[in-house]
Amino acid sequence: MCRTDQAPEPGEEQDVDVTDAVFTSLLEDSAEELYEQAPCGYLSTLMDGTIAKINATLLDWLGLDRSQVVGRMRFSDLLTVGGKLYHETHFAPLLQMQGQVSGIAMDIKASAGRRMPVLVTSKVKTSEDGEPLLVRTTVFDARDRRAYEAELLRGRRVAEEARRQAEADRERLQEALAVLQQSLLPAQLPTVPGLEAGSHYHTASPDLLGGDFYDLFPLDTGRWAFFLGDVCGKGPQAAAITSLTRYTLRAAALHDADPVTVLTTLNTVLHERYRSGDTRYCTAIFGVLEPRDGHADVHLASGGHPSALIQRADGSADYLPTPGGMLIGVLPQAQFAATRARLLPGDTLLLYTDGLTEARTGPERALYGEDALRAFTATQPPAGPQALITALTGLLAGFGEGLDDDTALLAVGVPAPLPTTASGNLT
Missing domain, CATH: 3.60.40.10 (PPM-type phosphatase domain)
Structure with missing residues (x-):
């Protein structure tokens, strides 16, 4: 129960002050600031793919200014050659049919000419009468995941090579044992x-x-x-x-x-x-x-x-x-x-x-x-x-x-x- 008629105990007044400061900061944190500084990339595109809005996080990954992107580039322009091809042949048609596509692995053209692995989720926003208006896309940084997958693949290859080596060793052992067995007969x-x-x-x-x-x-x-x-x-x-x-x-x-x-x-x-x-x-x-x-x-x-x-x-x-x-x-x-x-x-x-x-x-x-x-x-x-x-x-x-x-x-x-x-x- 909240106490309104008693003086705060020692140390309690300082805790209340800290809580109030955090709450005040949250109120001042606007939705726009949350959008801009989110830990993942956000962008909105017209139905033809032209970028209408993009957050600072994704711009930082791309190494581009907002003026270079908004109204000038399509979402597919942010992708590598392979990613662009996949987007045109699979991603975009699937999005058009289903209205939503989730967790698709692609590569974007990051700053300094680097390839950056990402996971892309897109959803079509529609009007009240069901007409498509725009596409909202979320881009997740998948570099850690790609590194994990690469390590997993490397481990799988090492295990496969070890299996092949063990199988070869087993075959040689069986041949040697067969020779030795025959020598006893x-x-x-x-x-x-x-x-x-x-x-x-x-x-x-x-x-x-x-x-x-x-x-x-x-x-x-x-x-x-x-x-x-x-x-x-x-x-x-x-x-x-x-x-x-x-x-x-x-x-x-x-x-x-x-x-x-x-x-x-x-x-x-x-x-x-x-x-x-x-x-x-x-x-x-x-x-x-x-x-x-x-x-x-x-x-x-x-x-x-x-x-x-x-x-x-x-x-x-x-x-x-x-x-x-x-x-x-x-x-x-x-x-x-x-x-x-x-x-x-x-x-x-x-x-x-x-x-x-x-x-x-x-x-x-x-x-x-x-x-x-x-x-x-x-x-x-x-x-x-x-x-x-x-x-x-x-x-x-x-x-x-x-x-x-x-x-x-x-x-x-x-x-x-x-x-x-x-x-x-x-x-």
Whole structure:
């Protein structure tokens, strides 16, 4: 409530005096002075664009006197060449149709030959009967905005260049990783007399090195060694263990090819690293093939790896159990399970890593599993290792995003005899 019957408190009289002075100044600030000294440019033009009135702010930006502008220049004359063209082709027609145009970016010819970015808003004033009388235009200084937009554009260009550089770096990295990944696998499988072999490697992510591996190589006196396995983890560290594992298996096999002995040697080597802090281990199957007249004997051992699968010539498919084989590299003394089998003509031995059986399928993303793999193999015609590998490659591709781990496949088998005609000739 306003107090009129009490003396002002200490300091209050001075505040009242200051307020009165400000109020008096506001009353003396005429509408014309507000128009002239506004922080933005104002002008009024006739309908043909001739300038009839312009404020001091805009004249100061232009570096012109009022006498040079009023009645002598059109609004479009204040614009740069590009701005004038835009005004004639877009701004003026739009203003004529709509009666108002707001916030259009243009450039005016400022003092000293400079270009000054502005935002232009125009509105047509009409008479009571709707006839257009004049155009009132407001011109806002957009230099700070233009600087901001330029900085934003520069930042966008820098970000785009960084994105392109990152994409190029990623492509180079993927190429390098692909080369390194291939160096951990045989370039091609050797030709084994009396046998057929096939392999496939599926990379789940081109950005990460996988730890799956396989190989097939000759021993002495017509025997052949093979192995397939999976080092836990991904990346350079897993690749280092993969390389060490492949080298160790090959070297150990040349010294003593007994499968259990070979895996025991590998366990000793990996356990040394395990104790040193690199707690990576692997699973693996190592075996020896001995082709004979019309068949091949197989002696293999497993360390924690999924069982090998045999596709028989009669179309059946069964696992070759190796129960009790332990993970390789975790314990100083590990037990490994060994088994023997005979491959007859038309039989194929399949080794695989768990990326295949642990793929997610269906709406519920259930594990594909070993039973499904056996059933799938049994439905394939017994046409040899390469045919089975081709069928499994298609199966892997069908998993799509459900296949989120690398998968290695290795198949060896004894070719089926070629069918003969009734006359006894080979077909």
